[in-house]
Amino acid sequence: MNKILNHFLLILIISSHATFSFASNHYPITRESKLNNERGKLLYTQYCASCHQVNLSGAEDWKGYDADGHRKAPPLNGTGHTWHHSDETLHQIIKYGFAKLIKNYEGKMIGFEEDLSDKEIDYILGFIKSHWNDEYYDHQISISIK
Ligand code: HEC
Numbered sequence: 001m002n003k004i005l006n007h008f009l010l011i012l013i014i015s016s017h018a019t020f021s022f023a024s025n026h027y028p029i030t031r032e033s034k035l036n037n038e039r040g041k042l043l044y045t046q047y048c049a050s051c052h053q054v055n056l057s058g059a060e061d062w063k064g065y066d067a068d069g070h071r072k073a074p075p076l077n078g079t080g081h082t083w084h085h086s087d088e089t090l091h092q093i094i095k096y097g098f099a100k101l102i103k104n105y106e107g108k109m110i111g112f113e114e115d116l117s118d119k120e121i122d123y124i125l126g127f128i129k130s131h132w133n134d135e136y137y138d139h140q141i142s143i144s145i146k
Pocket residue numbers: 044047048049050051052071072073074075076080081082083085090093094098107108109110112124
């Protein structure tokens with residue numbers, strides 16, 4: 001199957017079957033607070049950069065598969081499709097990983113629920129959003145308003 005389509009189906013599955021609940025946060029998450037973005041940057045560097053790269057560019061040739069046959073880490077900097085997902089979906093992906101959202105998931109995006117609080121996840125999201133152009137940012141905010 002076409003890989004991009006595959007990805008969208010994945011997200012569709014997550015969106016329709018995810019019934020996890022988590023502490024309600026203040027959506028949409030903005031990138032207005034420089035302090036929170038800095039907090040997010042520190043956490044991102046510690047927990048995410050090893051796969052998504054320090055500059056958020058994702059793995060080289062990210063649309064391909066790694067030696068284990070798993071999908072590679074996509075860019076989070078706005079050149080991929082992260083900005084197509086609402087805050088709620090992104091929060092769940094980071095908190096629970098695909099591992100807990102998709103049955104028999106064998107890929108590498110595991111959840112960070114043990115390491116990061118809901119607040120910390122949202123600091124990271126604010127930091128990620130600070131890399132997007134205004135058009136993508138505004139669009140993503142509009143689909144995240146509750
Ligand atoms: C061990 C490597 C690894 C680490 C560490 C990691 N990720 Fe990922 N991430 C991936 C992979 C691989 C994917 C694609 C998953 C798939 O399709 O199976 C992914 C997907 C994602 C997505 C979905 C992106 C999109 O465009 O749909 C988000 C958001 C994300 N990761 C955020 C994070 C954040 C935030 C952290 C740190 C808290 C993190 N990841 C840490 C490997 C990693």
